[in-house]
Amino acid sequence: MHPLTLSKKIFLALATLLVVLLLIFAGFSIFGLKRGLGPYVAEIEIRRMDWLAQILQVHYAGRGNWDRLRDVEAWHRIEMGDIGLGASVTDGVANDAADRRLPPWYARQLPPGFGNWPPPPPPPVAGFFEGARELPDSPDSVYQRLGLLDAAGKPVAGATGDLADAARLPLRQHGRTIGYLVLSPLKGLESEADRAFLARQSGFVMLTGVAGLIFALAMSWLLARRWFAPIDDLMQGAESVARGRLGTRVPVRGSDELALLGRTFNSMAERLDTIDASRRTWLANAAHELRTPLAAMRAEIEALQDGVRSFDDKTALRLHRQVMRLAQLVDDLRSSMHEAEDQAPVRAPVFPLTVLAEALAATRARFEQRGIAIEAPGVGPSSAVWETVVDGDSRQLHQVFGNLLENTLSYTDAGGCLRIDASVAETADGRRLVLRFDDSAPCPAPQDMPRLFDRLFRAEASRDRASGGSGLGLSICRTIVEAHGGGIEASASPLGGLRITLVLPLGGHA
Structure with missing residues (x-):
């Protein structure tokens, strides 16, 4: 089994990291979708209750407080769109049949089109009968989740409990906040429509994550090959130099650290090649220098052996000179071979x-x-x-x-x-x-x-x-x-x- 290369190890590490990140992303996305769908739906629902907000604002303008709505029956009537507790509007003028304390300028404060009151009541709810004044008791019913808060955020009527995640619609008068209409989010998403929506969104999240993972893996593979190709070249170049092929050079691309490493390797290989060529030249020159006195000595000795020359003082002097020249050459070679640290002087x-x-x-x-x-x-x-x-x-x-x-x-x-x-x-x-x-x-x-x-x-x-x-x-x-x-x-x-x-x-x- 071949060992994994560095580029493959990096790719596997990146792939593992990307898969883990995808799982974390998908898990948190689906979890956040489930947690955030209820508040999102509540926000949409409460924005469509501007008609109820207008009734409540008229009610507050006629009475100056929310005390009447603390009664459960009165709050239920307001929820069902009964404006008898608030005010009636005729030709754009607000009139309170029960309490005549609306200021004379209030008609000018009503929004455009307010003269078409009363607004159409909300569609009938299953189980609700007009004369019974009963609201659906399902916990997911909008009437059970609807509530009213005063300007300080304290409950006045309707839904109670923890309203931190509830959707809020501010109620204002003369630019001043007089209260909040609140709607609690759904507690559970158990209907078929809810489950189908969550399934579609979860599938879309998973599909997006898988597509992103495939793209990221492809980019990781390409980048791993691109980044580590110079390292592979350097490894092959080093093996080639180790085998004695000192003319080996690696391709250099770019100007990053790997490119600098490649240029350094080429410089090292070139220096080694130069040193090797110099060594060969030096050996050839040394052999030639040593051959000259040895050839002269050999010629003298062979002449003596052949009787061409007789051994006399001149012959001895010539041989001595060649021996001294050879000795001096050997000493010079030995001295020149010492490095600076080997030639450390006696200080x-x-x-x-x-x-x-x-x-x-x-x-x-x-x-x-x-x-x-x-x-x-x-x-x-x-x-x-x-x-x-x-x-x-x-x-x-x-x-x-x-x-x-x-x-x-x-x-x-x-x-x-x-x-x-x-x-x-x-x-x-x-x-x-x-x-x-x-x-x-x-x-x-x-x-x-x-x-x-x-x-x-x-x-x-x-x-x-x-x-x-x-x-x-x-x-x-x-x-x-x-x-x-x-x-x-x-x-x-x-x-x-x-x-x-x-x-x-x-x-x-x-």
């Missing part, structure tokens, strides 16, 4: 300019033989930075300076010049010693500058391979300088050759 206060002066003194004769002038006025004992101190290893720093000088000797044309300058720079990380080595022509090509510190690299077009060393000197310099917490870089020199800029952090000693 001690060192005067770097003094070490540089020693390296210059050791190579000055060779510079004179090549006719290369040395200009170093800023690094002598009279310079302002002569007594600067760094925490490091004097032997390793001497090797760095020696390699830089050897680089100039190997590649600068005869009759050229080497200029060395030193200064102290203030940076955010503290004070640093900056040394610049500028030599004269030739200069490496601009595209070769970043690779000058790679192992076994030579800019063949501008620097003669035969006159050069192993191609490891600058690589060793970078390893040692970075171990000291500094940096080294190459650029074009204003003298027409190469500029090497070396930066070392200064210690706390003076």
